[in-house]
Amino acid sequence: MLADKSNNGKTIDRYDPGEIEARWQERWEETGLYRQTIDHDRSKHYALTMLPYPSGDLHIGHWYAMTPSDARARYMRMKGYNVLFPMGFDAFGLPAENAAIQRNVHPKEWTYANIERMRRQMRSMGAMFDWEREAISSDPSYYRWSQWFFNKLLAHGLAYRKRAAVDFCPNCNTTLAREQVWGEDRHCERCGTPVIKKELEQWFFRTTDYAEELLDFEGLDWPERVKTMQTNWIGRSLGAEVTFRTEQGHEIPVFTTRPDTLWGATFMVLAPEHPLVDEITTAGQNAEVDAYQERAERMSEIDRETADREKTGVFSGAYATNPVNQQRIPIWIADYVLMTYGSGAIMAVPAHDERDFAFATKYGLPIVEVIRSPERVAAAGKTLEPLAAAYTEKEGELVNSGVFDGTPAGEAVAKVTAWLEEEGLGEGAVNYRLRDWLISRQRYWGAPIPIVYCEVHGAVPVPDEELPVVLPDDVEFMPTGQSPLLSHDEFLHTVCPICGRPALRETDTMDTFMCSSWYQYRYLSPGYNEGPFDPEEGDYWLPVDQYTGGIEHATMHLIYTRFFTKAMRDMGLVDFDEPMLALYNQGMVLGEDNEKMSKSRGNVVAPDDLVARYGADTVRTYLMFFAKWDQGGPWNYDGIKGPQRFLHDVWEVALADYQRQAVKEEASRDLRRKTHQTIRKVGQDMEQFSFNTAVAALMELRNAIGAAQREGRVSQESWDEAVASLLLLLAPMAPHLAEELWQRRGNEYSIHQQSWPEWDESIARDETITLVVQVNGKVRAKVEVPAGIDNAEAERIALAEENIRRYLDGRQPRKVIVVPGRLVNIVV
């Protein structure tokens, strides 16, 4: 330890974070300080931060997600909660396979080497992770239970296999869930390649069964932003289902949110993939329809970005009857109708729907107005202008709608729906944008889907007691990116669990989001063999009290894990409805150039270098200080000097041999007031994740202590109280420094087992306040007055101020407003 600085005549050691941090990390581990076990005498708090993918090196983003979460967990611990704060790895995934193909390393080797490295890097954070609860999703002891969940879901009718046109990433060589296709160009969430459509037999989870319940966020302390995004993603539409009939007698149900416009339906449109297309198309139209269908299929395989949005379609030659007015209307085929939403068929109301209008205009189909705007109603006597464009009126009335003519537009949906039900023509219906979750991946490095295909028995689940279906290690990677499981004979060939006849294994693996949908349960007992988690641990710790992580998972992981918990509840595995009661999203650390960090931009900030240069405590404190946590912002190498100096000063002041000179009671009282105000402020801020202002408050206390030291007027007691409080309040943010100074000041190990300090209102209360005196709303004077003065007294003092008298200049106040404890505003 270096000794080079003299303070008040006494030599003290210099702050050397590297030495201190390593030493305490070791001690904490030796003494099991962060072991987190059931304790029925204390309230539990399950703090969870999103688990990382073992990509190689820890990124500053990991630090930004984890260290403030750790500070919050540490704060809760000091508040008296028994806190669980586990960590693990979401270890299956494509980058491991890419490494295998490009660098000839086995994905397993690559993954576990990365885990080893990242675990070491994470230890340098000094976080209170309980490593004995670590779970790694690629361990057979973990994915055994992922497979077990698959079987459970299958048994409960929540998993099924279906042939469908699905999204496929040609670069990753695998299908993707709808949630993993992003943006206007519909690109792969992971690699950015635009996806294509493929007709494949795939496994799905029935997330749509929970669409309605997933819209209910009652009792959840989640950001509005996330709730809105999920609500939009689920996309609930209320309307009616109405059945149209072709002239040949086929029924075509359609969903509409506007049953009030039924009389304006002048044609129908089917999606090109609609099963009825082939049946109804007339001989004369066959060639044209076939060509269109083929083109539509090809369309989805060409770059979507270059595809223009002009509507195209072909006439099927067939006609249907509009059930409300018996009109004969043509049936068209067009790709602006999606097979995956509603019934894949629509009634087209060109007068009141922009898309239908564009289509009708292009192909010369009739347009019939059925809702007339108030202006057009008023002009009805005269010749009406033809419709210029589709419009949908909220006001006005129905026209051309038989018995409903004259019905006010605002009442029409309800009235028409009721009538449809009476007449047996249709009924009220709800549709969701949410799709079932496609979990099949044509990849090697994932949990095998535990299914065997038997010629006699079809898809048969591997019995629970035979799980896990182990992923074989001896595989060869194809440069084509094809899954090596397809060519692994030993894996592929098995026998049917029912009849023992030769059978083939499913070679697809599960979406890694499946593995991460239940990891919070596995953390409770990662070595447990009787089930996914030990129920005793579950009874105590579940559900998660505070979840933290990035916003990018709003409509992926956070929907999946909610679905999972609801399904687990319905399968009798848990007795609550939501996995995470509270959620907080941190923002992103940008590069110094205010751009997203990337290797190509050269603006990446490496945490290992920062720790070597400044120490983990400084990095942690800076990350909490430089912006409000949910906002994030640009990294700045000059900015980190603030927290660096701050911690250095804390070191100096905590070890200073305080020399009293002439002690003044007022000075002691001032310091005590600041101390107690800081305890109050930091506590409030920690509750609300306002780490930046919490650090600022500690800096203020540091400044006050520094001033007290220079003046030497405060009592020993108030000095000690201030310094001890500063260390305790700082402990969650800079755990090593606080621990070291706590010990050096002669306290017992460990500062992290101390209670959060209490503040005393009578000490924190200000004795005097600055009374602001305004004239006509402009500040003209400030007066120090006793805190408790009444309004009349405040007014008297204000009016007596010399500067105020000058401004009033003899005029009589018209009105005087007094805000107790704040200001007096004199209106003249």
Next chain:
RNA sequence: GCCGAAGUGGCGGAACAGGCAGACGCGCACGACUCAAAAUCGUGUUCCUUCGGGAGUGUGGGUUCGAUUCCCACCUUCGGCACCA
């Protein structure tokens, strides 16, 4: 196009619930220490000013004794969704 968030000094950012705009920090300026520099410490730091004051929280209006905060319209940036019937 629809939905959501945000615009505050040279910079990052504060401001409970309509009441002192700019906490805290960076940077900068000056001073101390030093042969000197760095580091450290101290003082100052929104802008303009004729030193009386005046202006000021994206823009323009409004409500109010008083608006960064509430209302209306608009501009800009970022995020999400997007032929969803």
